[in-house]
Amino acid sequence: MTLITDITLRRILDSRGNATVEAEVTTESGGFGRGAAPSGASTGEHEAIELPAEEAIEKAEAEAVPALVGEVDAIDQRAVDDTLHEVDGTDDFSGIGANSAVAISMAAAKAGADELGLPLFQHLGGTFRGDQFPTPLGNVVGGGEHAEEATNIQEFLSAPVGAPSVTEAVFANAQVHARIGELLEERGVPANKGDEGAWAPPIGDDEAFEIVDQATTKVGDELGFEISFGLDMAAAEMYEDGEYVYEGEDNRSTAEQIDYVAEMVDEYDMAYVEDPLDENDFEAFAELTDRVGDRTLICGDDLYVTNVERLQEGIDKGSSNSILIKPNQIGTLSDAVDAIELGADNGIVSAVSHRSGETEDTTIAHLAVGAAAPYIKTGTVAGERTAKLNELIRIEEQV
Numbered sequence: 599m600t601l602i603t604d605i606t607l608r609r610i611l612d613s614r615g616n617a618t619v620e621a622e623v624t625t626e627s628g629g630f631g632r633g634a635a636p637s638g639a640s641t642g643e644h645e646a647i648e649l650p651a652e653e654a655i656e657k658a659e660a661e662a663v664p665a666l667v668g669e670v671d672a673i674d675q676r677a678v679d680d681t682l683h684e685v686d687g688t689d690d691f692s693g694i695g696a697n698s699a700v701a702i703s704m705a706a707a708k709a710g711a712d713e714l715g716l717p718l719f720q721h722l723g724g725t726f727r728g729d730q731f732p733t734p735l736g737n738v739v740g741g742g743e744h745a746e747e748a749t750n751i752q753e754f755l756s757a758p759v760g761a762p763s764v765t766e767a768v769f770a771n772a773q774v775h776a777r778i779g780e781l782l783e784e785r786g787v788p789a790n791k792g793d794e795g796a797w798a799p800p801i802g803d804d805e806a807f808e809i810v811d812q813a814t815t816k817v818g819d820e821l822g823f824e825i826s827f828g829l830d831m832a833a834a835e836m837y838e839d840g841e842y843v844y845e846g847e848d849n850r851s852t853a854e855q856i857d858y859v860a861e862m863v864d865e866y867d868m869a870y871v872e873d874p875l876d877e878n879d880f881e882a883f884a885e886l887t888d889r890v891g892d893r894t895l896i897c898g899d900d901l902y903v904t905n906v907e908r909l910q911e912g913i914d915k916g917s918s919n920s921i922l923i924k925p926n927q928i929g930t931l932s933d934a935v936d937a938i939e940l941g942a943d944n945g946i947v948s949a950v951s952h953r954s955g956e957t958e959d960t961t962i963a964h965l966a967v968g969a970a971a972p973y974i975k976t977g978t979v980a981g982e983r984t985a986k987l988n989e990l991i992r993i994e995e996q997v
């Protein structure tokens with residue numbers, strides 16, 4: 599037994615400058631772990647509830663800390679996460695806040711790993727994990743809820759599917775990002791950056807497709823392996839009164855949206871499309887997956903919110919062949935792993951993901967390796983993004 603002996607919660611800054619929750623967990627024999635909650639901007643309607651940081655801390659200090667300290671073994675991640683659910687008493691973590699829950703869950707996992715003297719990915723995944731690395735999906739151009747006056751589509755993602763190692767894939771995405779900067783400059787397009795460090799140029803989606811295609815092809819040719827690309831359309835954010843609203847273009851009906859995405863998949867041979875349709879439209883997702891799911895990944899983020907019940911509905915309806923995994927959408931690492939495993943048992947490919955508001959926390963890099971997720975989406979260049987990417991490079995060196 600290695601009981602948790604202390605939990606400290608505090609407010610720290612996230613990458614947008616907002617307050618978020620950081621947790622520190624200490625165990626009986628000196629194990630220590632620290633975890634911090636990320637925060638989304640284009641959040642799904644069905645996500646677990648993030649409370650204002652101060653309130654989440656107060657509630658967790660009153661309810662969760664006394665139930666964990668001196669009571670639960672830090673190595674037993676299921677027991678930690680079950681306790682968080684019990685004391686919260688709701689099905690969406692609105693009692694203590696999903697931000698407090700996920701920070702404690704991640705800090706306890708790290709304390710457990712420290713206690714065992716194991717890297718976190720191995721504590722999470724077990725002895726036989728650590729030999730499969732995710733392909734990093736790198737946000738290189740974007741707009742939507744992540745940047746003003748930029749593309750309608752939230753994220754254009756470099757996808758180095760042919761990279762021989764995760765290290766080479768990480769560097770490839772950085773090179774694509776740099777190449778896009780040059781292309782924008784050549785075109786005289788002034789480009790700021792969005793919340794995740796992707797270029798946020800004032801151009802239409804069509805031009806962004808062209809530029810990203812050009813950059814991924816060029817860098818892929820230079821490096822000698824395939825770099826495809828993909829999208830996060832975050833379509834729930836565009837969906838108003840039964841139509842997908844595109845600034846500067848005609849709106850699209852659901853049928854037109856499906857046609858548009860299917861055409862773009864084939865025109866650009868895209869590897870991945872996240873949230874192409876509204877977060878409640880399991881049926882439209884299924885129609886699109888039926889059309890193009892044999893040649894690309896159709897991924898549900900806001901559709902599933904890392905929730906096994908929603909994922910089961912998607913499996914039953916054939917809505918997608920991929921799921922995005924965000925631990926803070928559901929509140930604990932155990933719930934996130936359950937979603938990855940339910941997906942894997944049903945041929946659904948997982949992509950473990952950051953949020954647009956992030957911290958230096960690197961847990962998701964370990965989660966992706968420990969759970970053998972085929973993809974990770976965690977940005978390309980900004981410091982809170984490279985924290986995870988650099989951790990993947992270190993993990994690859996260790997195994």
Ligand SMILES: C=C(OP(=O)(O)O)C(=O)O
Nearest residue numbers: 638639640641952953954
């Ligand atoms: C990372 C994303 O953005 P956010 O964290 O704002 O939901 C996303 O939509 O996949």
Ligand SMILES: [Mg+2]
Nearest residue numbers: 830872873899
């Ligand atoms: Mg998304």
